Amino acid sequence: MKNVLATGLIGLSLLVSGHAYAEPVKIGVITTLSGGGAGLGIDMRDAFTLAIKQSGNKDIELVIEDDAQKPELAVQIAEKMIQSDKVDLMTGIIWSNLAMAVVPNAVAQDVIYLSPNAGPSALAGANCHPNYFNVAYQNDNFHEAMGQYANQDYKNTFILAPNYPAGKDSLTGFKRFYKGELAGEVYTQVGQTDYAAEIAQIRASGADSVFFFLPGGMGIAFMKQYAQSGVDIPVMGPGFSFSQDVLPAVGDAALGVKNSATWAKDLDNEASREFVEAFQSEYNRLPSIYAAQSWDTANLILSALSKASVQDKEAFRAALKEADFDSVRGEFKFNTNNHPVQNVYIREVVKEDDVLTNTIVGTAFEDHKDAYAEQCNMQ
Amino acid sequence: MSTALLIEQLLNGLQLGVMLFLMAAGLTLIFGVMGLINLAHGSFYMAGAFACATVAAATGSFWIGLIASLITAAAAGAIVEMAVIRRLYERDHLDQVLATFALILIFSEGTRWLFGSFPLYLDIPPLLQGAVPLPGGGQYQLYRLAIIGVGIVVAIGLYLLISRTRLGMRIRAGESDREMIAALGVDISTLYTVVFALGAALAGLAGALVGALQSVQVGMGEPVLILAFVVIVIGGIGSIKGALFGAVLVGVVDTMGRFLLPQALMLVLPPSQTALISGALASMLIYIVMALILAFRPTGLFAAQP
Amino acid sequence: MRQIVTREAITNAGLALLLLVVPLAASVMDEPFYVTLATRITVLALAAVGLNIALGLGGLVSFGHAAFFGLGGYAAGILATHAFNAQPLFLGIQATTSMPAIWLVAVVACGLVALPVGAISLRTSGVYFIMITLAFAQMIYYFAISWPAYGGQDGLSIYVRNTFPGANTAQPLPFFLICYGLLLLGLALFWALGGSRFGAALHTARQNATRLAAVGIAPFKIRLTAFAISAMVTGLAGALFADLNRFASPSMLSWHMSGELIVLIILGGKGRLFGPVAGAMLYVLFEYALGGITERWQLFLGLILLGVVLFARGGLMGLVAGKERYG
Known part of the structure; x- marks a missing residue:
């Protein structure tokens, strides 16, 4: 009995002292992969998975599902990801109306959501939330x-x-x-x-x-x-x-x-050049702005993971808010409402x-x- | 508001109506002859547009693309009829609705599988670019006039086909008495396949013509399908004449509603409200018209069958 | 001799039990998502039970029941929003977050809309009826997306699930049990209607309207009543659906939703008491399982639906419980 306890304690101390990124992280990606609007979701997904792949971080597990651009389906997938897959972070939604359906519930269940596109005004003002980070733009x-x-x-x-x-x-x-x-x-x-x-x-x-x-x-x-x-x-x-x-x-x-x-492929910075080259050589097409925002979202997550554990929500939110990553859009920081301060x-x-x-x-x-x-x- | 603008908007309504007629003619023919509700008719519209865009991109010619769209849509129609639709003629409308609803899902995802998720490019041919002057000082796009022309030709062609040819005689016989034409030794299943393929080809033609104006993408057939249903219900299901009349009515009411409602509401409402409320009303207008017509004429304006 | 315990009755009991036991077990095993999935099945089944009153009993193929489903949803959404922001509705009437009150509003609203819509639509029949109900639903759909007051296309979020006396509705299981109870009530209503004099009149109106008129019953009134009851049950389901998703949106009003409700009934077996339940189970499970396997799930869903229509007439209930018995 004592031994078991001791082993447990050692394990626990290892967990605490080890690097934060050595723990498994589950990211739920809900995006539009079928129907007329699928092009945007596919660009989002492709850029996101490419950024994670390039980081070489083996501890990140992605759960990717198609919302078919239907709000009800997006809600159901979100519930599944939160309750069954037990994801730590969520991202991926392209459309404002789907974001409005999913985000308020997800953040209320203490899941951190990072928007790679869509920034409805309702979520930027009075209904802003510490668990909601918009990495793209506010709709206006x-x-x-x-x-x-x-x-x-x-x-x-x-x-x-x-x-x-x-x-x-x-x-x-x-x-x-x-x-x-x-x-x-x-x-x-x-x-x-x-x-x-x-x-x-x-x-x-x-x-x-x-x-x-x-x-x-x-x-x-x-x-x-x-x-x-x-x-x-x-x-x-x-x-x-x-x-x-x-x-x-x-x-x-x-x-x-x-x-x-907020971005075009000739924007003069190192991160943007690397991104365009990587995306083009992997998928043989030019990236869209949705791909760029999604790439930034992935890199923001990676930067925060290197600073804090996702289990420690408080610290992880603080790490996200620092926005300490090389954005393809150049200068990027978060305003008080977790929406970007950036050049247009x-x-x-x-x-x-x-x-x-x-x-x-x-x-x-x-x-x-x-x-x-x-x-x-x-x- | 000038006369020229009014004429231009009327022509726009007519052009939308003609396009709807190409869709509705096939639907109403298929219902009239085979008694079938085909929700998947919009898929042939989409197939036509995709075929035209792909072939036009490969050959550089819109016209070859247009021919390809007719062939593709007709072939798709014939195949679907033989594989699926002919099992549905004896079923009730409920089964037909469900089966063709399933066909929409299959067609949409199948098209995306073949052509990818991004919209395709299709432009109007050089021959039809430019505009023609209108009386009163305005001008109107040549291509849209050409669409109106195609619609008139198709309407006359269908009229001649049905009233003057052997095929038309069989179609008319099929509409009035299905058992009788079988007794006359007509090969019904071939007749049905031909009618279905003809309807599909018209939808494909509409898709290709409109594809040059709009975006060629998955799901493009669905909004048109609903409008086409409104058209045939207003006109009377099974009646080509009704489809033509209903199509022009819907086209003109929709276009003029979008154009005139804001101006009319401007007189009674503050400007900040006008844009929003007229937008809401304009989008409901044709459905209101349809409900009114059916309330007074439950079988549409020109019902073929009582 | 009529058997008391038929194969269909056993199947029905089995389905009812399955729908209850799975979420209970999932709750014990701390898998709340499966409770949510079962709630979705239950609510969609209730919506389809509502449609089945018009479609199965009355032979009225409504392609516009999404209108009532959405209206119910918006009733829940609008009341919850007003209550959340502490704004009175109108004339100083306070909004509420109490589910029974919301259900009442949803049901009454749907009844009030169904009467004029039904009165106009029932002048037509056959394909015209299918299309005019579709047109009314489209009218309401376009109104909802373009009317700015309640979120338009973005829909309406319900930030906290509405309340039910004596139950914590924020937890998946109590909310499921509420929905399950209402589904049983809906099924009981369907069963009672089917066996009643009203049901017999409805059946006669479908088979032979002249005969019904000859005995002094107006087929129109019977059909209109059935249509309104059907709309009210579907509207109740809509209110639950909005609470389940904590969200009401115009897509609840879209013609795809009307189509899906019809799909549920046919998938399960039309005109059967438990057809909608079986259909909803199959549909939601297909959607869930296929969506997890491939992004082309809609293609396979289409193929499965097509297969059911062509080769499995009578739907799931037809396969499991045998042919439908009349009389």
Whole structure:
């Protein structure tokens, strides 16, 4: 009996004194791997698994599941990961509405969630949580940057977005920094694929510029139809509609369009160059911004694991909050509400060797913070 | 609001309607002749778009892609009919709904397996790029006019096919009395396969034409499918004429609703509310129209069968 | 001679017992996820039992029951949100987090919506009925995603699960038992309706509406009543589903959800008392098991469903309990 106890004690002391990263860590990744939105989830997963693989950390176990872009299914998978797989950390969700379904419950059960994409305003303000870290952006950020950029050249902008919360956040974000007049403000139907009616309105509105936020297939359809219609009012938008996953489908219609994002593959830093090279050689395609954010999420987790044990939530949260990793986005820190403080850039779509991609042409904000942090009562 | 803008929006509504007609014609034909509800009709639309995009990318020609889309969709239709659908004719609508619902899952994931998860590129052919002037000072995109033209040609073609040919005679006979055509020695199962493949080919054509305007991606058929169902229910199930009328009605109501509702609401509501509320109303509008029509004409406007 | 204990009755009892014993065992073995999974099965089964009243008893193929499922969910979500933020609902009425009160609101709301929807839809029949119910559900779906007040497309989070007197609903097992109890009540209602004069009238309305009219019963009223009851049961399930996920979202209202409810019934065996239970068990287990194996799980789910329709008519109950008996 004594021996058993002694062995136990030795084991325990080894555990305490040993390196923090020598213990097994389970990370649950819920992302969209089937259906129309699967491209984004696949980029997320590929970058994340690649970063973990490159770290050589054998103690990390990934549990990856497909949410099919359905909130109910995402909730069920999250429950399974928390209750059955007993994961220490969770990440992976692409869409705001799925994040809203999963995150409040997960963090309430003392699981740390790191968002590699999607930053609904509801989770950044009064409902912020110490277990919730957003490694991507707050939903308004890209749109705010476009509003700031529009002030340079434009006085009369026509703005449109889908009629759902992220769409409203988008136009609110744009208007927060834009000082000119609005030639029109239109909310389109979610999932709408024909924009002839809106384009006709734009043509007739006398606008000097168009700002649109239409993620996924909606943006592809809008850009193609806009270019085909022959309307020559300049368009601009957040980087989502000009990301590496959709550019091939938009085609040359996107050439020259200014868009905002926190990263492009030509961003001048060592981490970004390494990331692009690693991703390209592993998967033989250019990484999207979703891949970049996911890569950062993985490296943030790795950095925290080298400082603290995931079992000690308090210490681990503190280690995460230090954000002591080489972000592909350059300078990166967390604000009081665990959302990023980072630069937002203006990019332009260009063609390199017959491949459409983005190049950075300016900086809209330096060390930009989101507008909701004040409503969050965390320190 | 200028006349030119109004005309342009009406044409946009017409173009959407014509596209819906290509979908709805096949659906209503399949229901009229075989009595089958086909939820998987949107999958043929998707198949057409993917075939066109792939072949156009490989050959550099939209036109070869268009032919490929017709062949692919027709072939997919014929295969599905022979493998699955013909076992469902004698079943009730419930089994048909479930089986074709299952086919949607199979088609969507199968397409993703073959073509990957990223949307494909398809542009309108150089011949149809550009715009034509409209009376009143506006202009309208040539390609969209061409789609309207294709729709009119298909409508006339279907009319001639059904009223003037042997195949059409059999289709009409099939609609009125299924036992009788068997008694006349017509090979029913071939007739059914042909009708199903014809419907699928029309859906594939619509997919390819629209693929050049939109994004070619998995799941693109589903929103169109629901609209096409609205169309055939408004028009009267089984009636080609009804499908044409319903399609144009839905296309015009939807487009004009999105265009005119904000302007109408602007008169009675503060501007901050207008955009949101008109957005909500515009997206419900066609369903409201459908409910109203069915409330007064429970079998649609041009029901083929009483 | 009628057998008292039929094969179907044994199967039913077995299914009911299985659905109760597995989560109890899982709870003892400290595997709370399986309790959650069983709760999901139970709630979906209740929703399908509701649909089965219209579909199985009344022959009314509603392709829009997601509307009621979602309405029930939003009733729970909206009440919980108002209570959480201590905002009165309207006219100074206070919201509540008490489940029985929420259920009442969900059921009444669904009944009130089902009456006009049913009254218009029941003027049609056959395919038109399928499509008009779909259209009404789509109308409500688009309203929910574009109306800004309650989260729109993002849905509505319930931060703390609603309460039930004398039970800690935050724990998986007590919440499961509540849902299980309601499922048994729903099944009892289905059984009682099926055996009642109302059920007989409904059956006649389906087989021969003229005969029913001849004995002075209006088929329309009978069908409308069945449709409303069916909507109310599905709405109750919706309220439970929102509490289970602690989340109400427009996807509960989508046509995919309507399709899934139909799938549950056919998978289990349509018109059978325990068909929805068997169907929900199979469906959730397929979804769970296939999702763990391959990211192409929807392809295989589709193949399995197709196989069931083509080759296993009568669904699971048909295989296990034998052919459906009439009379």
